[in-house]
Amino acid sequence: MRLISLPLGLIVALAPTVPAPADPVPFTPANFSAAKVVFTDDFHTLDVGPGRTWGWQTGAYQDCVDNQHDFKLDHLSESALSTTGGHLTITASPRSDGNWDTGLLTTGDSCDTGGDGTEIRTGDLIMAHVRLPAADSGAWPALWSWRDGQNEVDVFEWQADHPGTLEFVNQVHTGTGRYTNATVSADRWIYIGARLGADNTTWYVGPSLDHLAVAYADHSGVGADFAAYPVLSLSVNNGVYHPAPTTGTPISFSVDSLTIYRPAPTGLPDS
Template sequence: MTAPLPVVFTADFTSTAQWVAGRSWAYPGGGPVNPRDDKLDHLTADAAYSRSGVFHARRRQDGRWNTGLLTTEGSEEGFTVRAGDVLEARVRLPKEIGAWPAIWTWRDGDQEIDVFEYHPDNPELLEFTNHVRGTHRYHHDQAVHPGAWVDLRTVFGTRSVDWWLNGLPVFADGRGVGHSWHAYLIVNLSVCAGRYHPAPQTGTNEMSYEVSHLLVRRDTPPP
């Protein structure tokens, strides 16, 4: 049996050296809003929205939502995922219509790989996407539903990005990311504006999802 690769990054969401809160260059001007991507988000650096590993969104009086986002971009450590790395995470999916949780990568306006996206209006479906090489999979699974805990594993291979769900392989895109790819991590909870998925229902004023752990493994050369 092959031994697992060494861990090179273990997420500590409380760490200001690892993570920057409430700002991302994946949003125009670094945020705080991104309406062109059908998001009601108003990013906030308030620790209550992300630093516990529970990512919150709360309705504002202006119709937008204060939302939690953490990224390694611009942080003191500036960690980037590289070609060949393996990301593992355990997440609890949100229940509320309009919630849009994701773990993804970003650098210089591109380099996006979606470890997962989820929308509770499609309760049994996870979205896996390689935007670098233009492939995706809508994966239906009975283990996926609002409020479910799911285990995710993504291998950022040079020739194929491979996704695993609850210990089973579910999608190998056969495209990969190439040898020189690297990108920052983003973990966040967005809120849909209604163009592609329903906006939050009347009376819903708060939503959340949880990331209990996230780590990255790498085949590091011996010293």
Template sequence: MRVFTADFSSTRSWVAGRSWAYPDGGPENPGDDKLDHLVADPEYSRSGVFRARKRPDGKWNTGLLTTEGSEDAFMVRSGDVLQARVRLPEETGAWPAIWTWRDGDQEIDVFEYHPDNPDLLEFTNHVRGAGHSFRDDAVHPGAWVDLRTEFGVHSVVWWVNGEQVFADRRGVGHAWHAYLIVNLSVSAGRYHPPPEPGTTEMSYEVSRLTVSPPEAGTH
């Protein structure tokens, strides 16, 4: 049975500070309203705490890990179930996410979060054009949240804290597969407010992340 358990410290499983979801692999992506300057420094991602720190030039050193380009080259596939436990960031401008990417597309957002919308999680299937904004009192800056995403052939299904909250009825199709990305971005201000003056650091944590076939991931 193929079960992937994330060990963020593993250089076989994860590449730090580079992603082809960013122009030329990074380190910056201003076109997506990000102040990010990706860094490979393990302090920014390898512990499972994803950090961002302000630079003198106004950009932010940010942590990103991806399975793309790694020795193991793990990919999420149709039917897989991803489960994660995350601690949401508190600072305005923080933009954490778990998502997929391959060949300029194949993006499924397990979650995105912006503290200026403190009770809202965003879920998006960019492959087949579906999405949902979920509000709940258990979602707030600093909260621990349990996430589950089922990458179904005919429907991608999102769960939060053990409850199903959205099924898109679009799915990913039989042949879908994509690399996994975990990162903390920083908003530049076009879609969400940038960091407040005086903020120089922010972080969010992923304490657990697994990907498994449906029979292993079923409640």
């Protein structure tokens, strides 16, 4: 994700913390089985490159591969991406110049490195099953959106120094929140998603699709004509607003599914 206005550390400092019960009661199960899927990837193979599903660079970064001005040590590398083990793993590793080789996937605005042009649009639900990094400093995984220098919604961001908290930002309109819960922790698989409504964007978190909680609702939405490319990334903090890595141990972030439903499944609460 690229910071458009306030630095992330300041955004998070100002964000409301959304209270969450220790054992959230699941809502009436949404009808995922009947929902229309317009895009899905279970990452059994790595489909990256021109003419393929994903590209590995992004126009959101200042030169497509580096993003130091957004408080990151990132240097994007296709070699940081792997599907060994039946899911996507992005691995960040230290470089001799002080930056870190790491990875990113996007379906568009990829600096000609690939992508099939799939967009998330108003009314969609985007849902990912991810394993947060087993790290206590430096790691900054995220699922977000980007198109034409804007249209950014952070479906989630996670910082290793706050392992029990997810961060959500709607940079199209106004909306910034945090969700703290025992289901969120380092080295744990979790479902995270967002329903992109015209007037209200709602974020969902849970251990399974039939046990999701409403994590945050911004009551501002993305407007009637929102469209942007999904982006999966593992960034590395440079120490300004969150600690940089304290060791040179590689950091990994895993994803075993990313799905876009259009429209969002029935039965989902939106506030």
